[in-house]
Amino acid sequence: MANYGIRYGVGLRKRYDxxxxxxxxxxxxxxxxxxxxxxxxxxxxxxxxxxxxxxxxAYTFKTTGGETAARMxxxxxx
Numbered sequence: 001m002a003n004y005g006i007r008y009g010v011g012l013r014k015r016y017d018x019x020x021x022x023x024x025x026x027x028x029x030x031x032x033x034x035x036x037x038x039x040x041x042x043x044x045x046x047x048x049x050x051x052x053x054x055x056x057x058a059y060t061f062k063t064t065g066g067e068t069a070a071r072m073x074x075x076x077x078x
Contacts, residue, residue: 019059027061030054037061 027037032050040046045054045061057063 023059 023039026035027045028035029037029047029050029052031052032047034047034049036049037045037047037054039059039061040053042058043055045056046052047054054061056066
């Protein structure tokens with residue numbers, strides 16, 4: 001984020017840098033286990049190895065709400 005200089009405050013610039021890094025990094029695929037999932041567009045993630053497409057968060061592959069919902073679905077009922 002070099003083009004913003006000293007404007008907008010350090011907190012916002014740090015948060016922008018972390019979101020940008022999360023958006024551009026590769027994630028591990030749940031199906032094939034390779035670290036090849038990349039962001040295609042807002043909320044759409046694609047594995048280049050097994051050619052699978054996933055719906056996820058806007059800037060991260062898995063969101064905390066999605067992980068909680070997955071745990072609730074797989075949790076055995078007593």
